[in-house]
Amino acid sequence: MTQFSEPFYLKNLKLRNNIFYAPIAGVSDLAYRRMSHLFEPGLQFCEMVKMEALIRKDSGTYDYLTYDDFMHPIGAQICGSNPKLAKEAAKIIEDLGFDVLDLNCGCPAPKITKDGSGSAMLHTPEKIGEILSNMVQAVKIPVTVKVRLGWNQEKIVVHSLVKIAEDAGASLITIHGRTKQQGYSGKASWLEIKECKALAKTIKVFGNGDVVDAQSAHDMFSTTNCDGIMVARGTFGKPYLAQEIKSFYAGNSLKTTLEESLNYMKQHFEKILEVEKDKRALFSMKRVGCYYLKGFPGAKKIREKIMKSTSAEEVLIHLP
Ligand SMILES: Cc1cc2nc3c(=O)[nH]c(=O)nc-3n(C[C@H](O)[C@H](O)[C@H](O)COP(=O)(O)O)c2cc1C
Numbered sequence: 542m543t544q545f546s547e548p549f550y551l552k553n554l555k556l557r558n559n560i561f562y563a564p565i566a567g568v569s570d571l572a573y574r575r576m577s578h579l580f581e582p583g584l585q586f587c588e589m590v591k592m593e594a595l596i597r598k599d600s601g602t603y604d605y606l607t608y609d610d611f612m613h614p615i616g617a618q619i620c621g622s623n624p625k626l627a628k629e630a631a632k633i634i635e636d637l638g639f640d641v642l643d644l645n646c647g648c649p650a651p652k653i654t655k656d657g658s659g660s661a662m663l664h665t666p667e668k669i670g671e672i673l674s675n676m677v678q679a680v681k682i683p684v685t686v687k688v689r690l691g692w693n694q695e696k697i698v699v700h701s702l703v704k705i706a707e708d709a710g711a712s713l714i715t716i717h718g719r720t721k722q723q724g725y726s727g728k729a730s731w732l733e734i735k736e737c738k739a740l741a742k743t744i745k746v747f748g749n750g751d752v753v754d755a756q757s758a759h760d761m762f763s764t765t766n767c768d769g770i771m772v773a774r775g776t777f778g779k780p781y782l783a784q785e786i787k788s789f790y791a792g793n794s795l796k797t798t799l800e801e802s803l804n805y806m807k808q809h810f811e812k813i814l815e816v817e818k819d820k821r822a823l824f825s826m827k828r829v830g831c832y833y834l835k836g837f838p839g840a841k842k843i844r845e846k847i848m849k850s851t852s853a854e855e856v857l858i859h860l861p
Contacts, residue, residue, distance in 0.1 A: 544762050545790045549583050549769060551712045551745065552683040554640055556614055558583040559769030560758070560783045561715075561747065562776055564618040564643065564687075566650075571607055572812040572825070574615075576805070577776065582783040583769070584616050589645050591658070592621030592630035606637055614640035618687070620648060622657040624671045631676040631684070642682055644673060646702075647689040649721045660721035663692050666701050673709035683712040687749070687771070690733050693722040703737045707744040714741075715771045718750040725774075735765040747771050754782070755789030778832025780805065799837040806833035807860055814853060822853040830856070 549559040562569065562577050564586035569577075577585055587606050594602040608615050617639040619630050627644070634642050646669055648659030655661075662669050669686065676684045686706050691697040699716055706714045716737055718729035729750025738746040748767035752758050753775035761770050776782050785795045797805075806829070813825045830847045834840035846859040 545758070545786060546769075547787075551584075551641060551685070554614060554683055556583040557581050558783070558787065559747075560786055561616075561769060561771045562586065562783070563715075563749065563771045563773035564589050564616070564645070565773050566648075568777065570605075570825075571609075571816050572809060572829075573780070574608065574612060575812045575815070576780045576809045577783075578609075578612055579808075580781045580784040581787075582772075584614055584641060585612070586616040586618050586641075586643065589618045589620055589648065591653075592619050592623065592626045595619065595630045595633050596626060606634075606639075613638075616641035616643055616685075618643040618645050620645035620653055620658045622662060622665075622668065622672070624668070624675050627672040628675040628679040631679040635680040635682050640682055641685060642676060642680060643685045643687055643715075644669070644676060645687055647687050647717050647721075649689075649724055654721075660689055660692065663689060663696070663698055663721060666698050666705055669702060670705040670709045673706055673711050677710035684710065685713040685715065686711050687715040687717065689717050690720050690730065693720050696720075697733065699733050699737055700740060703740045703744060703746070707742060711744060713745040713747060713768075715747040715749050718748070731761065731765050734761075734767055738766050738768070745769065749773070755786045755794070758786045759789065778802070778806070778829070778835055780809070799839050802833050802837060803840075803843070803861060806830055809833070810853075810856065810860075819853070823850065823856065826850075826853060826856050 547558045549556045560582050562582045562585040566588050569588050590602045617634045646662040653659035690699045716734045734748040745768040747769045748761045748765045749771040752761050752770050752772050788795045810826050834844045850856045
């Protein structure tokens with residue numbers, strides 16, 4: 542049975558382990574990645590970018606792809622539905638120094654699906670193959686794909702995607718155990734992840750959905766036999782999730798206290814201030830702060846103070 546493993550290989554690329562932090566639009570920004578890096582996930586991703594925006598050199602798009610040298614190996618995720626542009630976009634990502642390139646076939650946002658990208662790609666599995674194949678031909682770095690089970694319960698296509706991605710030369714398929722129609726609600730279904738892992742010949746299969754702590758990570762491994770896991774929401778306010786899972790497999794259990802969580806939150810705030818200023822920094826601190834304090838009964842007062850703050854400086858004054 543596959544389990545947590547150190548190291549882990551994607552093609553010839555040696556990674557620390559098989560716990561990956563997902564691309565998360567609006568969350569996996571530079572400050573988040575600087576914070577997450579401290580706890581050594583096997584790989585982390587920048588926020589998703591559109592192929593078209595990369596090619597027309599949209600500066601905001603390139604801002605999303607800023608990373609520090611120490612973050613290597615680092616992944617980028619692109620979305621789009623035009624096979625020709627996929628080639629060009631893939632090359633740009635490789636030239637920017639990324640170590641892994643992922644194709645998004647799971648984003649349910651209407652602004653992405655309206656032109657057939659993201660989860661709308663699940664309507665045309667053969668096109669996913671064509672795009673992946675073009676990406677693989679364009680670059681030397683490992684090409685991966687992140688998918689959902691299908692558009693809705695009546696149109697589950699994920700099993701066919703395993704072979705399609707494998708034939709296209711992709712190194713990894715990450716499966717989010719929900720349909721597009723489910724969005725992010727309800728419980729993720731891990732059954733299809735298990736079935737896909739059993740179908741896979743050469744391609745690695747990662748499980749994604751509802752892994753939030755060491756126990757659920759272990760459950761994902763043992764239920765599905767997946768080659769690795771990708772975590773998203775479980776890292777919100779818990780950049781140490783990878784550490785928690787590693788400790789579990791080393792026979793220790795990590796129990797984070799409010800004091801430790803406040804300390805991590807402070808470090809994250811400092812990293813926000815390294816990249817953002819004024820109102821933007823304040824907004825980010827409020828967004829991030831809530832997560833670090835969630836679930837700690839003693840945190841109500843400090844949460845209120847952060848939420849009422851009118852400047853980043855005021856937030857810092859309120860920290861113990
Ligand atoms: C706010 C938010 C933004 C997301 N952005 C992306 C994205 O840009 N690319 C992607 O592949 N998945 C994205 N996802 C999906 C997650 O990567 C993941 O598949 C999903 O949340 C299920 O995993 P989890 O239960 O560990 O959160 C996003 C999820 C959330 C909640």
